[in-house]
Amino acid sequence: MPETFGPAFPDRDRPLLSFGIPFTESLPKHAEDIFHASRIYVISSRSLARNTGYLDDLKKALGSKFVGVRIGMKPHSHWSEILEVVADAKKYDADLLVTLGAGSLTDAAKIASFALANNVSTHEGIDALRPTSSQKPDEIKPPKVPVVCIPTSLSGGEYSSFAGATNDKTGQKHTFAGALRSPALVILDPELTTTTPDKVWLSTGIKAVDHCVETLCSLQSDDLADADARRGLAKLIPGLLKTKQNPKDLEARLETQLGAKDAMAACSRGVPLGASHGIAHQLGPAGVSHGETSCILNPAVCKYNYKKGANVERQDAIAQLLWDEPHTREIFSQRGLKKETADLGDLMDAVVRALDLPRTLKEFGIGEDKIGSIAEHSVHARWVQSNPAPLDKDGVLEILKMVLE
Secondary structure, three states: OOOOEOOOOOOOOOOOEEOOOOOHHHHHHHHHOOOOOEEEEEEEOHHHHHHHOOOOHHHHHHHHOOOOOOEEOOOOOOOHHHHHHHHHHHHOOOOOOOOOOEHHHHHHHHHHHHHOOOOOOOOHHHHHHHOOOOOOOOOOOOOOEEEEOOOOOOHHHHHOHHHHHHHHOOEEEEEEEEOOOOOOOOEEEOOOOHHHOOHHHHHHHHHHHHHHHHHHHHOOOOOHHHHHHHHHHHHHHHHHHHHHHHHOHHHHHHHHHHHHHHHHHHHHHOOOHHHHHHHHHHHHHOOOHHHHHHHHHHHHHHHHHHHOOOOOHHHHHHHHHHOOHHHHHHHHHOOOOOOOOOOOOOOHHHHHHOOOOOOOOOHOOOHHHHHHHHHHHOOOHHHHHOOOOOOOOOHHHHHHOOOOO
């Protein structure tokens, strides 16, 4: 397959997107042609470094331009580890940061480049880069060292111009935006993603599906965002089902990766999302991974909003899309669902179960004794506030009780 290369999104220059050739060919080519980089620092997934030869392949492909590597980072991008990357990148005078992996690595690289531009070397310095920081300086400089992401999951953070990271002195996770920039280049290599555990691949795929569904469910969406979300759904759900059946189906893996890109295109248009995303931020600290929060919450939030009559017409339109897709229609038939009686929540539940992903809080040891505090912390989240059906603490509790067991 020849390389496909160009802007990931038609309405902006960055990030650029490359796929169709191995990442070990794409990165050296574009590091030279686009970034003129000679000192490349890599942040690698620990599992990739330990269990595969891909990091060694990348070092060999980069040759003398490879200057250093960070192997592994904790989930949720701890500030202390980001500062270690910053110190390393300064030591090597890195002119390109590359992530080989996904999730926390992506956010860490974006914030590390941001910190480098502003000469940050302490927790206090990182805190000052937050948009809502009381210590924010008069001038915050945008990142200068470009970031290239080679993702192995479907989280999609490589397409966004914001990032989340945790102050490990307080345990609180913060969002960074403003002068922060998206990565400059995303390289998709479906063969590389075969190293990703099935559970991670599929659950982060459902998170991407959730991006699409909550965009299409939003009462504040628009035609452009809806079109992106529909394209994403049309690629994501069939792709996830195919890769569940055959993890080595590289064509389906690439299609799913491109679906995740479409999902992020929808999200990037500024459409407010709903409670599946809003409550999810409080399930993370309780031990539920990024993708698994959507597996649990999305069907329940759909059902709650439908019962309240908040977005019935929009949900029915999504349900029709799913019934029109042969792979999902077969699943619905196998589970005895009828088009006349099954709502979107039922259909999403069937998709998640077909992928053998978790559907309850009980699977994570979260019982009724813990959901009160989760609801309390969730109710003021911006995407809980923008949920199609208005939500107070009791409403959030109702959703959480639907997914207890």
